[in-house]
Amino acid sequence: MRSAVLIAALGVILLSGCGINIKSADLFMLTRTGQGQTLTMLVNDGGTIRCNGGHTRPLSSALLLQARDLASALDKDVKAHTKFPPKANTVFSYKVALQDGTLSFADTSAARHKELAEAELFAVQAAARACGIAA
Numbered sequence: 001m002r003s004a005v006l007i008a009a010l011g012v013i014l015l016s017g018c019g020i021n022i023k024s025a026d027l028f029m030l031t032r033t034g035q036g037q038t039l040t041m042l043v044n045d046g047g048t049i050r051c052n053g054g055h056t057r058p059l060s061s062a063l064l065l066q067a068r069d070l071a072s073a074l075d076k077d078v079k080a081h082t083k084f085p086p087k088a089n090t091v092f093s094y095k096v097a098l099q100d101g102t103l104s105f106a107d108t109s110a111a112r113h114k115e116l117a118e119a120e121l122f123a124v125q126a127a128a129r130a131c132g133i134a135a
Contacts, residue, residue, distance in 0.1 A: 034092035051131035073115040084109035
C-alpha cells in the first residue's frame, strides 16, 4: 500500500515537472487593409491577442466574449460560402480566417450584414484596448 502511494506521488511530481502546456485554439485571424497601416490580429480562445505580429497580449473578458460570438456568427457565412463584393466607395477591406475557411468583405458590406459591422467594431475596439493601436 505504501509503495502504491509513493508511486502515485512520484507520478504526479513527474507530470507536473514535464511542463505540460495545453494551448487554446485560435478563434480567428482578422486582417484589415486600406487607408493607413495594415492591421492584423490573431485572437486566441484562451483570452489573448497578437497584433501585427507582436507579442501576445491579454484580451479583456468582454472582448473575448465578443470574439467568440463573432467567430461563431462569421463561421456560418464561411460555411454558406457567402460573398460580399466591394463597392466603389470602399475604404477598408477585411479578411477573417476561421477554422472552416476565410471570409472577405469590404467596409461597405456592413450596412447589409450586422455580423460584418460587429467584426469592424471588434477590430477598432481590440486595436485600441488590447493592442494600444489607434485604429
